[in-house]
Structures are given as C-alpha cells and as structure tokens.
Amino acid sequence: MIEAKHLQKVYKVGELDLTVIKDLSLEIKQGEFISIIGPSGSGKSTLLNMLGCLDTPTSGELQIDSNQINSLNKTKLAQFRGDNIGFIFQSFNLIPVLSVYENIEYPLIMIQNLSDKERRKRVLKLLKEVEMLDQKDKTPDKISGGQMQRVAIARALVTNPKIVFADEPTANLDSKTAHKIIELMKKIQKEHGTTFVFATHDEKIVANVDRLITLIDGEIVEDKRTHDE
Amino acid sequence: MNNIFKISYRNLKRNNRRTLLTTSLITLGVVFVLVYTALAGSFKNYMISQITDTAMGHLQIHKKGYVASVENLPLDKNLNEKAIKFIEEQLQESKYVESYSFRIKFGAMFSNFAETTNIRLNAIAPKSEFTVLPSLKDRFQDFTRFEKGSIIVPEILAKGMKVKKDDTVVLVANNKSGSVNGINLKVAGIVETISGPGGRDGYIHIEDAKKILRIKDVEVSEIVVRLKDNSMLEKAMTELSPITQKLNKKGKPAFELHSWKKLSPFYNIVKMLDVMNMAIKVILISIVLISILNVMIMSVYERVKEIGTIAAMGTPPSTIIKLFLAEGLMLGILGAILGSAVSFGIIQMIDLMEITYSFGRESDLLLEPILQLKDVVLIDIIVILISLIASISPAIKASRLDPVEALRTN
Secondary structure: OEEEEEEEEEEEEOOEEEEEEEEEEEEEOOOOEEEEEOOOOOOHHHHHHHHOOOOOOOEEEEEEOOEEHHHOOHHHHHHHHHHHEEEEOOOOOOOOOOOHHHHHHHHHHHOOOOOHHHHHHHHHHHHHHOOOHHHOOOOHHHOOHHHHHHHHHHHHHOOOOOEEEEEOOOOOOOHHHHHHHHHHHHHHHHHHOOEEEEEOOOHHHHOOOOEEEEEEOOEEEEEEEOOOO | OHHHHHHHHHHHHHOHHHHHHHHHHHHHHHHHHHHHHHHHHHHHHHHHHHHHHHHHOOEEEEEOOOHHHHHHOOOOOOEEHHHHHHHHHHHHHOOOEEEEEEEEEEEEEEEOOOOEEEEEEEEEOHHHHHHHOOOHHHHEEOOOOOOOOEEEEEHHHHHHHOOOOOOEEEEEEEOOOOOEEEEEEEEEEEEOOOOOOOOOOEEEEHHHHHHHOOOOOOEEOEEEEEEOOHHHHHHHHHHOHHHHHOEOOOOOEOEEEEEHHHHOOOHHHHHHHHHHHHHHHHHHHHHHHHHHHHHHHHHHHHOHHHHHHHHHHOOOHHHHHHHHHHHHHHHHHHHHHHHHHHHHHHHHHHHHHOOEEEEOOEEEEEOOOOOOHHHHHHHHHHHHHHHHHHHHHHHHHHHOOOHHHHHHOO
C-alpha cells in the first residue's frame, strides 16, 4: 500500500544542512495498525508528514497505492490527500465556527463534493459510530476534549480514506478518555480495514498496535510486529 | 458555492466586533460619497438649469468670429437670411433639437428722462424664446405680457435708475452704419440678475430692435438651440457639424457652433464638482481597500493553523482562495447595502428639512439632493469590486501556506 524507498529529508538551518530522515525505506500494508515511536527530534512527525503527503522528501521515492507521490503538484497532492488520507491531530483542529455535524461534513462538501443525501448518510453513520449523535449541533467550544477527538476521528474517516495518520492523538486527553479513543480507532480499523499510522509517545497506543517502528535520529532502528497477524 | 458563503459568513461572525467596525467604516465611506454626490448633483443641476433654461440654451450658433468679440456686441457679425435658412434646415433635420429662437444682441443708451446709462439687450421673439428657455419667465418680476413696444429692465439697472413697471424709458442705439436712432418703450417687467454671461441683460421685442437698428432684411446675432436631452449634447454637436463645416466665400468656416459648456465660465465649476466627486470616490476606494485588506490579512494570520488543517485534509488551494474572497466580498456587499440605505435616509431627511442656501446674489435656493439609482449602483459596484480586489492578496497568501508549517503554528 505505502512503499517508501530511500527517503531523505534535509532542512536548511542557517548555513547548515540538517538531515532529519536518513535513507529510510518502509512498507506499510492495508489495514495495519502501526505506531512510530522515538524520542523527541527523532523525525517521527517529519516521517508522518511525508507519508501523509503533506511534506515532500528531499530525495527518495514514495508510492501509495501505485501512485508516485513525488510527481504530484500541490493541487494534485491536495486532491490525493482528500480522496485517500485522513488526519487526526494532537489538538483536534476542529473548525470553531462549524457545528460537530458540519465539521464532519466539511471534507465531503469542500473536497469530495458529494450529494446532500450521501453526505447526510455518511455523517450520521459516523456520528453514531463515535457516539456523538446527540452532540451533533454543538460547536467545538461546547464539547469536551475527548468528544472533540471523536469528532476529529469521524472527520478523518468520513471520506472513506485508505490510511489515517494520527500525530499524538491522545496527548491532550486524560488517560480514561485516551483509552476510549484508542479503542474506538481499533474498532474502526477492524470494521473498515482502515490503515492507522500513529506518531506517538503514548504507551497506551503502543500497547495496542500491531506493528511498532522505532525511529532514532531519522533512522529506523527497530521494526517489529507486536501481535500475531 | 453556497457552502463557501456559509462558512465565510460564520468566519465573519466569529469576530463580530471587527466585522462591525470594518462594515461601519465602509458604510461611512459609501454614505459620505452618496450624500456628497446627491448634494453636489443638486447644486450642479441648479447651475446647469440656470445656464441652459434661463439664459443660454444648450447650443448657440453665430457667424464665425462673433463669440471672440461678443463683449462689443458687434452688429457687423450678424447672420443674414441665406445663412439663417441654411442653419434652420440643419436644425429642422436634427433628431436632437427640440426648438430654437433668434436673437439680436446689441448695446444701447438707456434713459429714464432724468438719467442715462448703458444697457446690454437681447432682442427676442417672445414665443420662441420662452420655448427655448422655459425658465426665463421665472426671472421676470412684475411681468404680465411681453409685446412690441415694451422692455424688461435688468434688476440692478431698475434699482439704480429707480425705474418701475409701466414707466416709459428711452433707448438710443447706433446701427451698423453708425447712425443713431431712439425709441420709447414701456417697462413690462424687471428681470432678475443671474450669474454668468447674459445674466444682466435686458430684453426687448425683436421687431423693436429692428426698428431702432434700422434693420430691413432678416438678420440675427445668434440662434439659441434647446435640445431634447442635455446629455445628448456631444451627439447633437456632431450631428450639427455640417454647420461648422460650411465655408464662406473666402473658403474659411462661415459659422461657429458652441455648447453652453464652452460659452459659460460656470462650466468650470461643474467640472470642478466632477473632479471633487472623483476625488471623493478615490478616498472611498482607499477606505474600502485598506480596511478590507487589513481585516483579511489579520484573518489569515489568526487562522493559519485552521488553514493548515483544511489544506491537510485536502481542500484545494482554489477553494481556500474562494473562502477568503467570499469573506471580503460579503463585507463589501454589507457595507454597500447599509451605506446606500443610510444615504437614502439622510437624503430624505435633508429633503424634508427644506434647507436653503445662497449662491452669489441669489438666496433662498432650496437644497434638493437627489440620489440617482445609477450613482448608487456605480458606488456599490466600486465598493464590491474593491472589496474583492483587496481580498485577493490575503486569499492567495492563505492558499499558498505550507500545511506542515501552518499546522505547527499555535
């Protein structure tokens, strides 16, 4: 599904070249529940951004579902992300002026341009799945952090993406809520076959993933399966 | 598109105070321009109607060289029968000309039998003159009928010479060949002075002028023309160009055709009003441009993370541009609508208050501002267009934000 070959990311800091990702190759299959771990500055977020087509590698090749990502321009990349990738952010990043329902509906209007009927069907289904149906008319400032992350998950899934990237999705949540969120994502992965890739420090996520990739100084030092397939 | 406007509307509502301030500023600018345009328009219309409806008409036709020496009121530059016939043919064929009249202009000595002074006179055929200058009669005071043997005396001269209605006065004038002739006339009224050329002239019947000047043939100093529509002035001038193209025996132009704009120095005031109007519009454009630009730039900076989020989700750059353009556009539309409504209210109020003003020697002139639909539409279009233009740069900036950088912003 995702095939990264010899990825390298170099940032220019003043006159210095800072290599954040070093000749990294990786393969991710459909339906995997993966966590990328590593200390701060190890390159987790940078790798996640490149795999999520938000950032481009300095060198190397990235292929997602037979699509050569390196050759896509900004507009095509946006289109590709809209059709294939979902994002869950640490601080939820919901649009404050839209209600819970409208936040989930947003990608279907602005990106996929679906009919009213189809949009309604998908949004209501997900609202039910993330147990937010009774909160659908509230704006993000009227719901809790855990509820916001549920909405963010529903928003990430509403376009039926093949992969969801989540950068520290539980970092702003209390332990109990974080646990519920992980359970929810695990359930969705099982039911929909969606691939989840996390960049996290959270032990609770690490304990639940199928595969654990450890990154240090931009290099994969360990790539192991934590559960039997 | 509806959804883009819906989201943009919500974004405007998230900072109500700023939206209100920006809209107020645009509204104020629109009110300023529209009220000024209506007031200046009222004064301009008054000036133009004073010039065209009571003294000059829309066009005047003379023998070539007459206007250059109009101060001397030359009698040797009158139009003869053949010339008049040619000009009349052109005027009758024109689709823009409503009516025309003939005048003999001359200078004379005016005496009340006790004192004598100079007077400038327009000798007119009353019926045709009143058709060409429909408001001329309004300038005549104590006036009942204008017939042969009567004179309408200029207000200043009447006061100075203590002449009143029904008095008998004497006019003495030199004719073209230099011989002097006099005639007794009865004062039929006093003509109010107005600003501009011919504003202090007296009026007599054209037949009396022929008598005193011993003109036997058909001869006039000028032909005054009224058009069906003053706004068609330039087109009428073009249509009547055969008059100016007519050559005399020496192969030079025989006649001259002038519009009131050329003949009246007050056209410069009209032009000045137009320039000021334009300057006010430029100020409005600047107000709208700066306020929208400012608010949209702030909006982009405040929402960098949000823009990063929607970009990460896959919102195309063109949609991000549309979102911000819609915000600017809505601010402009709101300001334009509110401004037009408030202006309409203010102008109605001024009309109800019946404010009067003075201009030159004229007083108690009623201020009658009229808000024309075309002015409202023009100003609203300018405001909306400028709002859109001012939003382009911030919108493009938003669409070009790097999602990774934008998401890192707090």
